[in-house]
Structure formats: C-alpha cells, structure tokens
Amino acid sequence: MGIDLSKFPIIDDHCHPFVQSRESKTFDNCFTLSLIPPKSRNTRNTLLFRMARNELIKHYNLDSTITDDELIKIRNEKYRTNPKAYVDKMFKEVNFESFLVDYGFPVMGERLSKQELDWFHETADSVNVRRIHRVESTFHPLFEEKIGFDELESKYLAVLREEVEKKGTIAFKTVIAYHTGLNIQKTSKKQASQSYQQFIADPTNRKAEKQVRDYLVLLAFELCLEYDIPIQMHSGAGDAPMIDVKQSSPLLMHTILSDPHYQNVKIIFVHTAYPFVEEAGYLVNQYPNLYLDLSSMIPFSSIGIYPKLRQILEMAPFTKVLYGSDGFTIPEISWLGARLIKSVLAKVLEDLIGEGIIDESYAYQVASMILSENARSLYTKNWEFSMNQPSIITQSEF
Numbered sequence: 001m002g003i004d005l006s007k008f009p010i011i012d013d014h015c016h017p018f019v020q021s022r023e024s025k026t027f028d029n030c031f032t033l034s035l036i037p038p039k040s041r042n043t044r045n046t047l048l049f050r051m052a053r054n055e056l057i058k059h060y061n062l063d064s065t066i067t068d069d070e071l072i073k074i075r076n077e078k079y080r081t082n083p084k085a086y087v088d089k090m091f092k093e094v095n096f097e098s099f100l101v102d103y104g105f106p107v108m109g110e111r112l113s114k115q116e117l118d119w120f121h122e123t124a125d126s127v128n129v130r131r132i133h134r135v136e137s138t139f140h141p142l143f144e145e146k147i148g149f150d151e152l153e154s155k156y157l158a159v160l161r162e163e164v165e166k167k168g169t170i171a172f173k174t175v176i177a178y179h180t181g182l183n184i185q186k187t188s189k190k191q192a193s194q195s196y197q198q199f200i201a202d203p204t205n206r207k208a209e210k211q212v213r214d215y216l217v218l219l220a221f222e223l224c225l226e227y228d229i230p231i232q233m234h235s236g237a238g239d240a241p242m243i244d245v246k247q248s249s250p251l252l253m254h255t256i257l258s259d260p261h262y263q264n265v266k267i268i269f270v271h272t273a274y275p276f277v278e279e280a281g282y283l284v285n286q287y288p289n290l291y292l293d294l295s296s297m298i299p300f301s302s303i304g305i306y307p308k309l310r311q312i313l314e315m316a317p318f319t320k321v322l323y324g325s326d327g328f329t330i331p332e333i334s335w336l337g338a339r340l341i342k343s344v345l346a347k348v349l350e351d352l353i354g355e356g357i358i359d360e361s362y363a364y365q366v367a368s369m370i371l372s373e374n375a376r377s378l379y380t381k382n383w384e385f386s387m388n389q390p391s392i393i394t395q396s397e398f
C-alpha cells in the first residue's frame, strides 16, 4: 500500500503575501525567482511550469490537451471573478493549516500597503497567517535617515522588541546573504559605529557596510536568545541578479555557528540553502540549534525535489526539516509546493520502506514532523497570535 499524505495538515513555514493587484507579470512568468524580466517562451518550457500545468489541469478538471494560453485564460478568469473562493478551494485541497509569512516583500519596488495586506489577510483567511519580521526592513529605512549610530541602534532594537512583545512576531528573518554574505563576524560596537560613519559617507564602502550589517544582525541574535524565538536566515539561491549566491552558502557561517555564545540561537536556513543542499543537511546534523526549511527548492527545483530531499535526509534529523514554499505574488506557488511535497515525500518514504530502512508507521510520523509538527514545536513564542484570525489572541497579551 502506498503512503497517502493528502489529508495531512500542512504548515508553510516560509512564504510571502500574495496580492492580486501586484500580479504584474504574466501567470507563467511568476514561476521564476529572477527579477530580470523573463520570457514566456522560456518559462513555459521548464519542468516546473509543466508540473504546475499538470496540477492545475487536475485541479480545474480540464482536458489534458488544453493549450497553455487557454489554461492561463481560464486561471485568470477564475481567480479574478472570485479570488477568495478560488484560494479557499486550493488551500482546502491541500489542508493548509498555517502560513508563516515574511512581510519584508517585495525586495525591490514599493512595499505592500495596508489595503493590500488587508486584502491578502482576508483572502487567505482559511489559513492561519503568522508573522515573521525581516530585520532589514527596520534598519534599511534608518540608514536613509542618516541618524547617529546610537540612535539607530536604539530605534532598531525598540522596533524588534515591539515586534515580539506587541505584534505577535514568531521569528526574525535576515537577508544579510543578499547584501554582504553569510560570513558574519563579531564586531565591537566601537568598530561598528566607526564603520557606520564611513558607510553613510560612502555607501560603496563594502567593508564598512559588512561590519555594520554583521553587528546589527548579531544584535537580533541576542534578542532571539532573550525571547527564545528563532531566526530565519536567507541562504542559497535568491532573486537574480541581486544575490551573489556564492556568498550565501551556510558553510560561511562557521565562525558564528562554532561560537558557544550563539549555540542556543535557533537558526533556520531558509530556501534549503539551494544549491548547497548537501552542505545544509550536514550542518543540521552537526549543530543542535540548526534547522532547514525546504522553501524555494520546493517547488522551484521541479524533478530535483526527490533526489534533493533524499540527499538532505542522508544526515539531517527528520525533527529539523520543515516544509516551506517561498510562495509570493500568486497563491498557486504555496499550493503547488504543498501538492509536490506531499507526493514527493510520500515517494521518498515509500522507497525507504521498500529498502527496509523504516516501516510504514514510522514513515507517517516522519511525514507529520516535516509537514507540520516541527514548525509547531520550533515556533512557540506568539504562536497563539494570528494576523487574520484575531479571535485566537487573548486581549490581555496584545
């Protein structure tokens, strides 16, 4: 008998708001992470798009010979006519329980307005939306103000504290990998303050910038220790051409990972550190405080999901691997990711049973851990707070 995960609840531990009014690219061109304008001719001819197409045809109950243009037309009509019903049906189908949402999005261009966020929260209200705070979204605007370093530090810390104490943030996130890379080093406040003056005077001074960013990110680590909340670290691939992927290998974190002071900071490498998947699985095995989120690899690596999942599980404990999609702009990415993890994880587990390594009952325990349990036990602080279901928060706390 095959493993069937279709009814399992699922938590997406790393995604972003989808907003219909921000869907500026054609639907097919949403299936790429690149910020360089893609070409439909290329994106439609990727395995990822073929997989999305197959799943949509099943979901809409269409004939498999339908053309791409017809399929996209049907999709756009359905979504535009009644976005909430469209999203509800998709999310119910995969039994989504919660989205852990990084609101520091989009990376470039205008940030989402309150109206746009309200639209997202209402449209996704079949799913409990929880809040992740990206620390750069606090200190980047402070850089623009060109205030003194002491003021910057105190304003930054005040916002992070407010996020945890008042706004229900369950985890911080940093995208330092995009800017100065994961080779983070401890910097004294005196040094960081001097570097800050140099960086403000000359924003192209990369050395000074790195010291400032390293210092500020490590301040967030201190708050993670104080509040016992995890931090998601962007690792591996991101939006081309903004990221220099070779600076985003989790192996670059050695100085911090090996420092006993930080060994109680729960660090989640997000995006599976793709393509550094094997390295990430190894690190998660070695350091008790490290976790691995599968977003971006799922769904974007298409047929790579099966071999890469096996590669991660060569060494990573099942208790430290979490499902995520990195869904953005359109609701279909999270949905497709959920469809794919359920079918591919089932296949990986079936094969492990067939190889005589695990039995069926244990396989179901593993599936439950990766799909939802690990997220519930890792993100404990503020778990009761929901961004779109206020009834679950207690008035006295928030």
Ligand SMILES: [Zn+2]
Pocket: 014, 015, 016, 102, 326
């Ligand atoms: Zn993301």
